[in-house]
Amino acid sequence: MAEIDLSSCKTLPLDALHKRLGGRMVPFAGYAMPVQYPTGVMAEHLWTRESVGLFDVSHMGQLTLDGEGAAEWLESIAPGDFKALAAGRMRYSLLLADDGGILDDLMVTNTGSRFYLVVNGATKHDDIAHMRARLPAGLTLTHMEDAALLALQGPKAVEVMLRLGVTPEFPDIPAIDAMKFMTAGPYLWKGVRLGISRSGYTGEDGYEISLPASEAEAFAEALLADEAVKPIGLGARDSLRLEAGLPLYGHDLTPEIEPVEAGLAFAISKRRKAEGGFPGAARILKALADGPARRRVGLKPDGRQPAREGAELFVGDAKVGVVTSGGFGPSVGAPVAMAYVDAAHAAEGAALEIEVRGKRLSATVVPMPFHQKNYVR
Incomplete structure:
Protein backbone atom coordinates (compact mmCIF):
# COMPACT_ATOMS: atom_id res chain seq x y z
CA MET A 1 0.00 0.00 0.00
CA SER A 58 -10.87 16.31 18.35
CA HIS A 59 -10.93 17.67 14.80
CA MET A 60 -14.43 18.99 15.50
CA GLY A 61 -14.79 22.66 16.33
CA GLN A 62 -15.59 23.41 19.98
CA LEU A 63 -16.83 26.95 20.62
CA THR A 64 -18.18 28.95 23.53
CA LEU A 65 -20.59 31.86 23.25
CA ASP A 66 -20.71 34.36 26.11
CA GLY A 67 -22.68 37.52 26.76
CA GLU A 68 -26.10 39.01 27.33
CA GLY A 69 -28.54 38.12 24.55
CA ALA A 70 -26.64 35.04 23.36
CA ALA A 71 -29.80 32.95 22.96
CA GLU A 72 -31.52 35.64 20.91
CA TRP A 73 -28.48 35.97 18.65
CA LEU A 74 -28.30 32.21 18.10
CA GLU A 75 -31.91 32.38 16.94
CA SER A 76 -30.85 34.84 14.23
CA ILE A 77 -28.52 32.28 12.61
CA ALA A 78 -30.24 28.95 13.41
CA PRO A 79 -33.87 27.77 13.68
CA GLY A 80 -33.85 26.41 17.25
CA ASP A 81 -35.68 27.78 20.29
CA PHE A 82 -32.57 28.59 22.32
CA LYS A 83 -34.36 30.94 24.68
CA ALA A 84 -36.24 27.92 26.02
CA LEU A 85 -33.17 25.65 26.20
CA ALA A 86 -32.70 24.87 29.89
CA ALA A 87 -29.33 24.67 31.62
CA GLY A 88 -27.79 21.24 31.17
CA ARG A 89 -29.75 20.56 27.99
CA MET A 90 -28.50 20.38 24.42
CA ARG A 91 -30.12 20.68 21.01
CA TYR A 92 -29.25 19.60 17.48
CA SER A 93 -29.48 22.58 15.15
CA LEU A 94 -28.49 23.96 11.77
CA LEU A 95 -26.38 26.94 10.75
CA LEU A 96 -28.33 28.45 7.88
CA ALA A 97 -27.34 30.58 4.90
CA ASP A 98 -29.45 33.61 4.05
CA ASP A 99 -31.43 31.50 1.54
CA GLY A 100 -32.07 28.71 4.06
CA GLY A 101 -29.38 26.36 2.74
CA ILE A 102 -27.50 24.35 5.36
CA LEU A 103 -24.01 25.70 6.09
CA ASP A 104 -23.43 23.13 8.84
CA ASP A 105 -25.20 21.03 11.43
CA LEU A 106 -24.16 21.54 15.04
CA MET A 107 -24.89 20.77 18.67
CA VAL A 108 -25.78 23.62 21.04
CA THR A 109 -25.60 23.18 24.83
CA ASN A 110 -26.74 25.60 27.51
CA THR A 111 -24.11 25.11 30.24
CA GLY A 112 -25.94 27.47 32.60
CA SER A 113 -23.36 30.24 32.24
CA ARG A 114 -22.80 30.21 28.46
CA PHE A 115 -23.55 28.30 25.30
CA TYR A 116 -21.20 25.57 24.09
CA LEU A 117 -21.28 24.66 20.40
CA VAL A 118 -19.77 21.73 18.50
CA VAL A 119 -19.44 22.17 14.73
CA ASN A 120 -18.01 19.93 12.03
CA GLY A 121 -14.25 19.77 11.59
CA ALA A 122 -14.20 20.40 7.84
CA THR A 123 -16.36 23.52 8.16
CA LYS A 124 -15.31 24.93 11.53
CA HIS A 125 -13.20 27.81 10.23
CA ASP A 126 -15.90 28.87 7.75
CA ASP A 127 -18.51 28.55 10.52
CA ILE A 128 -16.47 30.71 12.88
CA ALA A 129 -15.96 33.37 10.19
CA HIS A 130 -19.69 33.32 9.35
CA MET A 131 -20.66 33.74 13.00
CA ARG A 132 -18.08 36.40 13.83
CA ALA A 133 -19.13 38.48 10.83
CA ARG A 134 -22.62 38.63 12.37
CA LEU A 135 -21.65 38.82 16.03
CA PRO A 136 -22.93 41.96 17.78
CA ALA A 137 -20.97 43.94 20.34
CA GLY A 138 -21.27 42.38 23.78
CA LEU A 139 -21.07 38.76 22.63
CA THR A 140 -17.85 36.76 22.55
CA LEU A 141 -17.30 33.64 20.41
CA THR A 142 -14.26 31.63 21.49
CA HIS A 143 -12.67 28.73 19.63
CA MET A 144 -11.50 26.16 22.20
CA GLU A 145 -8.30 25.30 20.35
CA ALA A 244 -28.37 5.03 12.22
CA GLY A 245 -29.71 7.17 9.34
CA LEU A 246 -27.67 10.20 10.46
CA PRO A 247 -26.65 12.64 7.71
CA LEU A 248 -23.02 13.64 7.17
CA TYR A 249 -22.26 17.26 6.38
CA GLY A 250 -20.63 17.74 2.99
CA HIS A 251 -22.36 14.63 1.66
CA ASP A 252 -26.01 14.41 2.78
CA LEU A 253 -26.13 18.08 3.81
CA THR A 254 -24.78 21.02 1.77
CA PRO A 255 -25.55 24.72 1.22
CA GLU A 256 -27.80 23.67 -1.69
CA ILE A 257 -30.05 21.63 0.63
CA GLU A 258 -32.65 23.10 3.01
CA PRO A 259 -33.79 21.42 6.26
CA VAL A 260 -37.20 20.10 5.16
CA GLU A 261 -35.95 18.14 2.15
CA ALA A 262 -33.13 16.86 4.37
CA GLY A 263 -35.68 15.35 6.78
CA LEU A 264 -34.53 17.71 9.54
CA ALA A 265 -37.71 19.70 10.12
CA PHE A 266 -37.53 18.56 13.78
CA ALA A 267 -34.58 20.96 14.17
CA ILE A 268 -36.97 23.86 13.55
CA SER A 269 -38.55 24.45 16.95
CA LYS A 270 -42.34 24.84 17.23
CA ARG A 271 -42.15 28.52 18.19
CA ARG A 272 -39.79 29.25 15.30
CA LYS A 273 -42.14 27.55 12.82
CA ALA A 274 -44.84 29.94 14.01
CA GLU A 275 -42.71 33.08 14.24
CA GLY A 276 -40.02 32.59 11.57
CA GLY A 277 -37.19 35.07 11.92
CA PHE A 278 -34.39 32.67 10.97
CA PRO A 279 -32.38 32.77 7.72
CA GLY A 280 -34.33 31.48 4.72
CA ALA A 281 -37.55 31.28 6.75
CA ALA A 282 -39.81 32.03 3.78
CA ARG A 283 -38.32 29.20 1.70
CA ILE A 284 -38.22 26.72 4.58
CA LEU A 285 -41.73 27.44 5.89
CA LYS A 286 -43.07 27.10 2.32
CA ALA A 287 -41.42 23.68 2.07
CA LEU A 288 -43.02 22.74 5.39
CA ALA A 289 -46.45 23.84 4.18
CA ASP A 290 -46.35 22.55 0.60
CA GLY A 291 -43.84 19.72 0.83
CA PRO A 292 -40.34 19.81 -0.71
CA ALA A 293 -39.59 18.92 -4.32
CA ARG A 294 -37.24 16.15 -3.19
CA ARG A 295 -36.58 14.23 0.01
CA ARG A 296 -33.72 12.48 1.74
CA VAL A 297 -34.63 8.80 1.91
CA GLY A 298 -33.20 5.47 2.93
CA LEU A 299 -32.45 2.89 0.25
CA LYS A 300 -31.96 -0.86 0.40
CA PRO A 301 -30.23 -2.06 -2.79
CA ASP A 302 -30.97 -5.63 -3.81
CA GLY A 303 -28.07 -8.05 -3.60
CA ARG A 304 -24.72 -7.45 -1.93
CA GLN A 305 -23.15 -4.68 -4.01
CA PRO A 306 -23.11 -1.32 -2.20
CA ALA A 307 -24.19 1.87 -3.94
CA ARG A 308 -21.72 4.69 -3.37
CA GLU A 309 -22.05 8.45 -3.21
CA GLY A 310 -22.82 9.96 -6.61
CA ALA A 311 -24.63 6.93 -8.02
CA GLU A 312 -27.69 8.09 -9.97
CA LEU A 313 -31.24 6.82 -9.41
CA PHE A 314 -33.75 6.08 -12.14
CA VAL A 315 -37.35 5.15 -12.76
CA GLY A 316 -37.27 3.84 -16.31
CA ASP A 317 -35.29 6.36 -18.35
CA ALA A 318 -35.99 9.25 -15.98
CA LYS A 319 -33.31 10.25 -13.49
CA VAL A 320 -35.08 10.85 -10.17
CA GLY A 321 -32.29 11.19 -7.64
CA VAL A 322 -28.73 10.63 -6.48
CA VAL A 323 -27.06 8.66 -3.69
CA THR A 324 -25.31 10.86 -1.11
CA SER A 325 -24.02 8.15 1.29
CA GLY A 326 -23.76 4.44 0.78
CA GLY A 327 -21.93 1.35 1.89
CA PHE A 328 -22.28 -2.05 3.50
CA GLY A 329 -24.06 -2.09 6.85
CA PRO A 330 -22.25 -4.62 9.05
CA SER A 331 -25.04 -4.80 11.63
CA VAL A 332 -27.72 -4.94 8.92
CA GLY A 333 -25.78 -7.53 6.93
CA ALA A 334 -26.59 -5.80 3.66
CA PRO A 335 -25.82 -2.65 1.66
CA VAL A 336 -27.63 0.54 2.70
CA ALA A 337 -27.69 4.05 1.30
CA MET A 338 -29.12 7.54 1.67
CA ALA A 339 -30.27 9.51 -1.34
CA TYR A 340 -32.19 12.57 -2.44
CA VAL A 341 -35.15 11.49 -4.55
CA ASP A 342 -37.88 13.45 -6.34
CA ALA A 343 -40.85 13.65 -3.99
CA ALA A 344 -43.06 11.67 -6.40
CA HIS A 345 -40.77 8.65 -5.94
CA ALA A 346 -39.79 9.10 -2.29
CA ALA A 347 -42.58 7.12 -0.60
CA GLU A 348 -41.70 4.05 1.45
CA GLY A 349 -41.70 0.98 -0.78
CA ALA A 350 -41.00 2.88 -4.01
CA ALA A 351 -38.99 0.81 -6.49
CA LEU A 352 -35.96 2.51 -8.03
CA GLU A 353 -32.88 1.54 -9.99
CA ILE A 354 -29.34 2.58 -9.09
CA GLU A 355 -26.73 2.87 -11.81
CA VAL A 356 -23.51 1.28 -10.56
CA ARG A 357 -20.58 0.85 -12.94
CA GLY A 358 -22.82 1.00 -15.97
CA LYS A 359 -25.33 -1.51 -14.63
CA ARG A 360 -28.76 -0.98 -13.11
CA LEU A 361 -29.39 -2.44 -9.64
CA SER A 362 -32.86 -2.62 -8.12
CA ALA A 363 -33.42 -0.76 -4.87
CA THR A 364 -36.32 0.04 -2.57
CA VAL A 365 -37.07 3.18 -0.54
CA VAL A 366 -37.14 2.16 3.13
CA PRO A 367 -37.54 4.03 6.43
CA MET A 368 -34.51 5.09 8.45
CA PRO A 369 -32.74 4.26 10.67
CA PHE A 370 -31.58 1.00 9.12
CA HIS A 371 -30.51 -0.19 12.59
CA GLN A 372 -32.45 0.59 15.77
CA LYS A 373 -31.09 3.47 17.83
CA ASN A 374 -30.35 2.77 21.48
CA TYR A 375 -30.46 6.18 23.14
CA VAL A 376 -31.36 6.48 26.84
CA ARG A 377 -34.30 8.88 26.93
Whole structure:
Protein backbone atom coordinates (compact mmCIF):
# COMPACT_ATOMS: atom_id res chain seq x y z
CA MET A 1 0.00 0.00 0.00
CA ALA A 2 1.44 3.37 -1.03
CA GLU A 3 2.38 5.67 1.83
CA ILE A 4 -0.03 8.56 2.32
CA ASP A 5 1.48 12.04 2.48
CA LEU A 6 0.34 13.61 5.76
CA SER A 7 2.94 16.37 5.85
CA SER A 8 0.39 19.14 5.40
CA CYS A 9 -2.03 17.74 7.99
CA LYS A 10 -2.46 18.95 11.54
CA THR A 11 -2.13 16.34 14.28
CA LEU A 12 -4.67 15.41 16.93
CA PRO A 13 -3.78 15.47 20.64
CA LEU A 14 -3.85 11.65 20.53
CA ASP A 15 -1.69 11.34 17.39
CA ALA A 16 1.09 9.38 19.13
CA LEU A 17 -1.43 7.07 20.79
CA HIS A 18 -3.19 6.32 17.49
CA LYS A 19 0.14 5.35 15.96
CA ARG A 20 1.09 3.14 18.94
CA LEU A 21 -2.26 1.38 18.56
CA GLY A 22 -1.55 0.69 14.88
CA GLY A 23 -4.01 3.21 13.47
CA ARG A 24 -3.80 3.69 9.71
CA MET A 25 -3.64 7.46 9.39
CA VAL A 26 -5.29 9.36 6.54
CA PRO A 27 -6.02 13.04 5.78
CA PHE A 28 -9.48 14.12 6.97
CA ALA A 29 -10.75 17.68 7.54
CA GLY A 30 -7.16 18.94 7.50
CA TYR A 31 -5.96 16.47 10.15
CA ALA A 32 -4.13 13.16 10.19
CA MET A 33 -6.78 10.80 11.55
CA PRO A 34 -7.05 7.03 12.04
CA VAL A 35 -9.35 5.44 9.46
CA GLN A 36 -9.00 2.01 11.09
CA TYR A 37 -6.91 -0.10 13.43
CA PRO A 38 -5.47 -3.59 12.81
CA THR A 39 -8.75 -5.44 13.48
CA GLY A 40 -10.43 -3.61 10.57
CA VAL A 41 -13.58 -1.57 9.98
CA MET A 42 -16.07 -4.44 10.19
CA ALA A 43 -14.78 -5.66 13.56
CA GLU A 44 -14.64 -2.10 14.94
CA HIS A 45 -18.23 -1.44 13.85
CA LEU A 46 -19.58 -4.62 15.43
CA TRP A 47 -17.56 -4.08 18.63
CA THR A 48 -19.15 -0.64 19.07
CA ARG A 49 -22.61 -2.14 18.67
CA GLU A 50 -21.97 -4.88 21.27
CA SER A 51 -19.52 -3.26 23.72
CA VAL A 52 -17.81 0.19 23.64
CA GLY A 53 -15.81 2.09 21.04
CA LEU A 54 -13.54 5.07 21.69
CA PHE A 55 -13.49 7.70 18.93
CA ASP A 56 -11.14 10.66 18.72
CA VAL A 57 -13.22 13.52 17.30
CA SER A 58 -10.87 16.31 18.35
CA HIS A 59 -10.93 17.67 14.80
CA MET A 60 -14.43 18.99 15.50
CA GLY A 61 -14.79 22.66 16.33
CA GLN A 62 -15.59 23.41 19.98
CA LEU A 63 -16.83 26.95 20.62
CA THR A 64 -18.18 28.95 23.53
CA LEU A 65 -20.59 31.86 23.25
CA ASP A 66 -20.71 34.36 26.11
CA GLY A 67 -22.68 37.52 26.76
CA GLU A 68 -26.10 39.01 27.33
CA GLY A 69 -28.54 38.12 24.55
CA ALA A 70 -26.64 35.04 23.36
CA ALA A 71 -29.80 32.95 22.96
CA GLU A 72 -31.52 35.64 20.91
CA TRP A 73 -28.48 35.97 18.65
CA LEU A 74 -28.30 32.21 18.10
CA GLU A 75 -31.91 32.38 16.94
CA SER A 76 -30.85 34.84 14.23
CA ILE A 77 -28.52 32.28 12.61
CA ALA A 78 -30.24 28.95 13.41
CA PRO A 79 -33.87 27.77 13.68
CA GLY A 80 -33.85 26.41 17.25
CA ASP A 81 -35.68 27.78 20.29
CA PHE A 82 -32.57 28.59 22.32
CA LYS A 83 -34.36 30.94 24.68
CA ALA A 84 -36.24 27.92 26.02
CA LEU A 85 -33.17 25.65 26.20
CA ALA A 86 -32.70 24.87 29.89
CA ALA A 87 -29.33 24.67 31.62
CA GLY A 88 -27.79 21.24 31.17
CA ARG A 89 -29.75 20.56 27.99
CA MET A 90 -28.50 20.38 24.42
CA ARG A 91 -30.12 20.68 21.01
CA TYR A 92 -29.25 19.60 17.48
CA SER A 93 -29.48 22.58 15.15
CA LEU A 94 -28.49 23.96 11.77
CA LEU A 95 -26.38 26.94 10.75
CA LEU A 96 -28.33 28.45 7.88
CA ALA A 97 -27.34 30.58 4.90
CA ASP A 98 -29.45 33.61 4.05
CA ASP A 99 -31.43 31.50 1.54
CA GLY A 100 -32.07 28.71 4.06
CA GLY A 101 -29.38 26.36 2.74
CA ILE A 102 -27.50 24.35 5.36
CA LEU A 103 -24.01 25.70 6.09
CA ASP A 104 -23.43 23.13 8.84
CA ASP A 105 -25.20 21.03 11.43
CA LEU A 106 -24.16 21.54 15.04
CA MET A 107 -24.89 20.77 18.67
CA VAL A 108 -25.78 23.62 21.04
CA THR A 109 -25.60 23.18 24.83
CA ASN A 110 -26.74 25.60 27.51
CA THR A 111 -24.11 25.11 30.24
CA GLY A 112 -25.94 27.47 32.60
CA SER A 113 -23.36 30.24 32.24
CA ARG A 114 -22.80 30.21 28.46
CA PHE A 115 -23.55 28.30 25.30
CA TYR A 116 -21.20 25.57 24.09
CA LEU A 117 -21.28 24.66 20.40
CA VAL A 118 -19.77 21.73 18.50
CA VAL A 119 -19.44 22.17 14.73
CA ASN A 120 -18.01 19.93 12.03
CA GLY A 121 -14.25 19.77 11.59
CA ALA A 122 -14.20 20.40 7.84
CA THR A 123 -16.36 23.52 8.16
CA LYS A 124 -15.31 24.93 11.53
CA HIS A 125 -13.20 27.81 10.23
CA ASP A 126 -15.90 28.87 7.75
CA ASP A 127 -18.51 28.55 10.52
CA ILE A 128 -16.47 30.71 12.88
CA ALA A 129 -15.96 33.37 10.19
CA HIS A 130 -19.69 33.32 9.35
CA MET A 131 -20.66 33.74 13.00
CA ARG A 132 -18.08 36.40 13.83
CA ALA A 133 -19.13 38.48 10.83
CA ARG A 134 -22.62 38.63 12.37
CA LEU A 135 -21.65 38.82 16.03
CA PRO A 136 -22.93 41.96 17.78
CA ALA A 137 -20.97 43.94 20.34
CA GLY A 138 -21.27 42.38 23.78
CA LEU A 139 -21.07 38.76 22.63
CA THR A 140 -17.85 36.76 22.55
CA LEU A 141 -17.30 33.64 20.41
CA THR A 142 -14.26 31.63 21.49
CA HIS A 143 -12.67 28.73 19.63
CA MET A 144 -11.50 26.16 22.20
CA GLU A 145 -8.30 25.30 20.35
CA ASP A 146 -6.66 23.67 23.38
CA ALA A 147 -9.49 21.21 23.98
CA ALA A 148 -9.79 17.59 22.85
CA LEU A 149 -13.08 15.81 22.16
CA LEU A 150 -13.59 12.07 22.60
CA ALA A 151 -16.69 9.96 22.00
CA LEU A 152 -17.33 6.80 24.01
CA GLN A 153 -20.08 4.89 22.23
CA GLY A 154 -21.79 1.58 22.83
CA PRO A 155 -24.13 -0.28 25.20
CA LYS A 156 -21.45 -0.73 27.88
CA ALA A 157 -20.38 2.93 27.94
CA VAL A 158 -22.13 3.63 31.26
CA GLU A 159 -20.43 0.83 33.14
CA VAL A 160 -17.04 1.83 31.72
CA MET A 161 -17.46 5.41 32.95
CA LEU A 162 -18.54 4.16 36.37
CA ARG A 163 -15.50 1.87 36.61
CA LEU A 164 -13.29 4.79 35.62
CA GLY A 165 -14.57 6.80 38.58
CA VAL A 166 -16.05 9.77 36.72
CA THR A 167 -18.10 11.85 39.17
CA PRO A 168 -20.24 15.03 39.03
CA GLU A 169 -18.38 18.25 39.78
CA PHE A 170 -21.33 19.70 41.74
CA PRO A 171 -24.00 18.10 43.99
CA ASP A 172 -26.89 19.12 41.73
CA ILE A 173 -25.37 17.39 38.68
CA PRO A 174 -26.72 13.86 38.03
CA ALA A 175 -24.44 10.85 38.41
CA ILE A 176 -22.94 9.69 35.13
CA ASP A 177 -25.36 6.74 34.90
CA ALA A 178 -28.38 8.96 35.65
CA MET A 179 -27.79 11.28 32.67
CA LYS A 180 -30.38 11.19 29.90
CA PHE A 181 -29.87 11.53 26.15
CA MET A 182 -29.12 15.13 25.11
CA THR A 183 -28.14 16.33 28.57
CA ALA A 184 -24.73 17.64 29.62
CA GLY A 185 -22.76 18.78 32.61
CA PRO A 186 -19.35 19.19 34.31
CA TYR A 187 -17.68 16.07 35.70
CA LEU A 188 -14.34 15.15 37.26
CA TRP A 189 -11.79 12.40 36.73
CA LYS A 190 -8.69 12.45 38.95
CA GLY A 191 -9.07 16.20 39.32
CA VAL A 192 -9.43 16.79 35.57
CA ARG A 193 -12.56 18.74 34.58
CA LEU A 194 -14.59 17.02 31.86
CA GLY A 195 -17.50 18.51 29.93
CA ILE A 196 -19.67 15.47 29.27
CA SER A 197 -22.84 15.06 27.23
CA ARG A 198 -24.88 11.90 26.79
CA SER A 199 -24.87 12.00 23.03
CA GLY A 200 -23.05 10.78 19.95
CA TYR A 201 -23.37 10.04 16.27
CA THR A 202 -23.46 6.24 16.11
CA GLY A 203 -27.05 5.48 17.12
CA GLU A 204 -25.74 3.88 20.33
CA ASP A 205 -25.86 5.05 23.92
CA GLY A 206 -22.73 6.86 24.97
CA TYR A 207 -20.97 10.07 25.82
CA GLU A 208 -19.01 12.88 24.22
CA ILE A 209 -16.25 14.19 26.48
CA SER A 210 -14.52 17.55 26.14
CA LEU A 211 -11.29 17.94 28.10
CA PRO A 212 -7.96 19.77 27.98
CA ALA A 213 -5.80 18.45 25.13
CA SER A 214 -2.95 18.05 27.61
CA GLU A 215 -5.01 15.48 29.57
CA ALA A 216 -6.48 13.61 26.62
CA GLU A 217 -3.86 10.87 26.30
CA ALA A 218 -3.98 9.87 29.97
CA PHE A 219 -7.76 9.80 29.92
CA ALA A 220 -7.90 7.81 26.66
CA GLU A 221 -5.37 5.28 27.94
CA ALA A 222 -7.43 4.85 31.13
CA LEU A 223 -10.50 4.13 29.01
CA LEU A 224 -8.62 1.69 26.76
CA ALA A 225 -7.30 -0.15 29.81
CA ASP A 226 -10.89 -1.37 30.30
CA GLU A 227 -11.31 -4.61 28.34
CA ALA A 228 -14.73 -3.46 27.12
CA VAL A 229 -13.19 -0.54 25.17
CA LYS A 230 -11.43 -0.60 21.82
CA PRO A 231 -10.27 2.28 19.58
CA ILE A 232 -12.46 2.95 16.55
CA GLY A 233 -11.51 4.79 13.36
CA LEU A 234 -13.23 6.92 10.76
CA GLY A 235 -14.33 3.95 8.65
CA ALA A 236 -16.54 2.44 11.35
CA ARG A 237 -17.68 5.87 12.48
CA ASP A 238 -19.09 6.36 8.99
CA SER A 239 -20.78 2.95 8.74
CA LEU A 240 -22.29 3.33 12.22
CA ARG A 241 -23.81 6.75 11.49
CA LEU A 242 -25.05 5.51 8.10
CA GLU A 243 -26.89 2.57 9.69
CA ALA A 244 -28.37 5.03 12.22
CA GLY A 245 -29.71 7.17 9.34
CA LEU A 246 -27.67 10.20 10.46
CA PRO A 247 -26.65 12.64 7.71
CA LEU A 248 -23.02 13.64 7.17
CA TYR A 249 -22.26 17.26 6.38
CA GLY A 250 -20.63 17.74 2.99
CA HIS A 251 -22.36 14.63 1.66
CA ASP A 252 -26.01 14.41 2.78
CA LEU A 253 -26.13 18.08 3.81
CA THR A 254 -24.78 21.02 1.77
CA PRO A 255 -25.55 24.72 1.22
CA GLU A 256 -27.80 23.67 -1.69
CA ILE A 257 -30.05 21.63 0.63
CA GLU A 258 -32.65 23.10 3.01
CA PRO A 259 -33.79 21.42 6.26
CA VAL A 260 -37.20 20.10 5.16
CA GLU A 261 -35.95 18.14 2.15
CA ALA A 262 -33.13 16.86 4.37
CA GLY A 263 -35.68 15.35 6.78
CA LEU A 264 -34.53 17.71 9.54
CA ALA A 265 -37.71 19.70 10.12
CA PHE A 266 -37.53 18.56 13.78
CA ALA A 267 -34.58 20.96 14.17
CA ILE A 268 -36.97 23.86 13.55
CA SER A 269 -38.55 24.45 16.95
CA LYS A 270 -42.34 24.84 17.23
CA ARG A 271 -42.15 28.52 18.19
CA ARG A 272 -39.79 29.25 15.30
CA LYS A 273 -42.14 27.55 12.82
CA ALA A 274 -44.84 29.94 14.01
CA GLU A 275 -42.71 33.08 14.24
CA GLY A 276 -40.02 32.59 11.57
CA GLY A 277 -37.19 35.07 11.92
CA PHE A 278 -34.39 32.67 10.97
CA PRO A 279 -32.38 32.77 7.72
CA GLY A 280 -34.33 31.48 4.72
CA ALA A 281 -37.55 31.28 6.75
CA ALA A 282 -39.81 32.03 3.78
CA ARG A 283 -38.32 29.20 1.70
CA ILE A 284 -38.22 26.72 4.58
CA LEU A 285 -41.73 27.44 5.89
CA LYS A 286 -43.07 27.10 2.32
CA ALA A 287 -41.42 23.68 2.07
CA LEU A 288 -43.02 22.74 5.39
CA ALA A 289 -46.45 23.84 4.18
CA ASP A 290 -46.35 22.55 0.60
CA GLY A 291 -43.84 19.72 0.83
CA PRO A 292 -40.34 19.81 -0.71
CA ALA A 293 -39.59 18.92 -4.32
CA ARG A 294 -37.24 16.15 -3.19
CA ARG A 295 -36.58 14.23 0.01
CA ARG A 296 -33.72 12.48 1.74
CA VAL A 297 -34.63 8.80 1.91
CA GLY A 298 -33.20 5.47 2.93
CA LEU A 299 -32.45 2.89 0.25
CA LYS A 300 -31.96 -0.86 0.40
CA PRO A 301 -30.23 -2.06 -2.79
CA ASP A 302 -30.97 -5.63 -3.81
CA GLY A 303 -28.07 -8.05 -3.60
CA ARG A 304 -24.72 -7.45 -1.93
CA GLN A 305 -23.15 -4.68 -4.01
CA PRO A 306 -23.11 -1.32 -2.20
CA ALA A 307 -24.19 1.87 -3.94
CA ARG A 308 -21.72 4.69 -3.37
CA GLU A 309 -22.05 8.45 -3.21
CA GLY A 310 -22.82 9.96 -6.61
CA ALA A 311 -24.63 6.93 -8.02
CA GLU A 312 -27.69 8.09 -9.97
CA LEU A 313 -31.24 6.82 -9.41
CA PHE A 314 -33.75 6.08 -12.14
CA VAL A 315 -37.35 5.15 -12.76
CA GLY A 316 -37.27 3.84 -16.31
CA ASP A 317 -35.29 6.36 -18.35
CA ALA A 318 -35.99 9.25 -15.98
CA LYS A 319 -33.31 10.25 -13.49
CA VAL A 320 -35.08 10.85 -10.17
CA GLY A 321 -32.29 11.19 -7.64
CA VAL A 322 -28.73 10.63 -6.48
CA VAL A 323 -27.06 8.66 -3.69
CA THR A 324 -25.31 10.86 -1.11
CA SER A 325 -24.02 8.15 1.29
CA GLY A 326 -23.76 4.44 0.78
CA GLY A 327 -21.93 1.35 1.89
CA PHE A 328 -22.28 -2.05 3.50
CA GLY A 329 -24.06 -2.09 6.85
CA PRO A 330 -22.25 -4.62 9.05
CA SER A 331 -25.04 -4.80 11.63
CA VAL A 332 -27.72 -4.94 8.92
CA GLY A 333 -25.78 -7.53 6.93
CA ALA A 334 -26.59 -5.80 3.66
CA PRO A 335 -25.82 -2.65 1.66
CA VAL A 336 -27.63 0.54 2.70
CA ALA A 337 -27.69 4.05 1.30
CA MET A 338 -29.12 7.54 1.67
CA ALA A 339 -30.27 9.51 -1.34
CA TYR A 340 -32.19 12.57 -2.44
CA VAL A 341 -35.15 11.49 -4.55
CA ASP A 342 -37.88 13.45 -6.34
CA ALA A 343 -40.85 13.65 -3.99
CA ALA A 344 -43.06 11.67 -6.40
CA HIS A 345 -40.77 8.65 -5.94
CA ALA A 346 -39.79 9.10 -2.29
CA ALA A 347 -42.58 7.12 -0.60
CA GLU A 348 -41.70 4.05 1.45
CA GLY A 349 -41.70 0.98 -0.78
CA ALA A 350 -41.00 2.88 -4.01
CA ALA A 351 -38.99 0.81 -6.49
CA LEU A 352 -35.96 2.51 -8.03
CA GLU A 353 -32.88 1.54 -9.99
CA ILE A 354 -29.34 2.58 -9.09
CA GLU A 355 -26.73 2.87 -11.81
CA VAL A 356 -23.51 1.28 -10.56
CA ARG A 357 -20.58 0.85 -12.94
CA GLY A 358 -22.82 1.00 -15.97
CA LYS A 359 -25.33 -1.51 -14.63
CA ARG A 360 -28.76 -0.98 -13.11
CA LEU A 361 -29.39 -2.44 -9.64
CA SER A 362 -32.86 -2.62 -8.12
CA ALA A 363 -33.42 -0.76 -4.87
CA THR A 364 -36.32 0.04 -2.57
CA VAL A 365 -37.07 3.18 -0.54
CA VAL A 366 -37.14 2.16 3.13
CA PRO A 367 -37.54 4.03 6.43
CA MET A 368 -34.51 5.09 8.45
CA PRO A 369 -32.74 4.26 10.67
CA PHE A 370 -31.58 1.00 9.12
CA HIS A 371 -30.51 -0.19 12.59
CA GLN A 372 -32.45 0.59 15.77
CA LYS A 373 -31.09 3.47 17.83
CA ASN A 374 -30.35 2.77 21.48
CA TYR A 375 -30.46 6.18 23.14
CA VAL A 376 -31.36 6.48 26.84
CA ARG A 377 -34.30 8.88 26.93
